[in-house]
Amino acid sequence: MRDYDDIAPFLGTWGPYQRIVFLVLAFSILPNGFVGIYIVFVGDTPPHECLIPEEYNISEIWREAAIPMITQDGGLKRSSCTRYRVDTLRNYSMLGYIPNVDVNMTDIELESCLNGWKYSKDIYQSTIVTENSLKM
Structure with a gap:
């Protein structure tokens, strides 16, 4: 060698x-x-919650109540994976009911984020995750 x-x-x-x-x-x-x-x-995933599209014609008070509160890390925050059933919320909204006054929100069935997510723009304006979800 x-x-x-x-x-x-x-x-x-x-x-x-x-x-x-x-x-x-x-x-x-x-x-x-x-x-x-x-x-x-x-590649970061910013804070997000279920999207409630405008075409559902839900009042603003019901739109705010549409996302359930969960306990995470010792505090309450809005769920990022579930929402209350939107067709039920639309019916209550059209009848003029007020959430947690006329209707007990815990009795409404939950559903997954069928229309995608709404992402927070506090930290990032755009990431791979937010751009990919816009193409759904």
């Missing part, structure tokens, strides 16, 4: 060409690092 030092002399010595290639490759490391960390920001 031959030694590397015996085989490599045809490559030449360390000269200007080798320095240029080395520097170009070294500078390419910086943008590659930014690409690697980029996904942390564009």
Whole structure:
């Protein structure tokens, strides 16, 4: 078996060409690092809740009550995965009932987010998650 030092002399010595290639490759490391960390920001899922489309004609008070409150991390927050059944809410809204006064909200059946989600824009204006959900 031959030694590397015996085989490599045809490559030449360390000269200007080798320095240029080395520097170009070294500078390419910086943008590659930014690409690697980029996904942390564009791939985040912002806070969200079920979307209640405008065409359901639900009053504003019923629209606010349409998302159930859940306990998470020791506090109350709006659910991001469920909503009260929208056709039931529309009927109560058209009758002029007031949520939690005329109607006990816990008696209304829950459903999943059938129309997609409404995302918070407090932190990010757009992420992969929010853009992908717009194409649904």
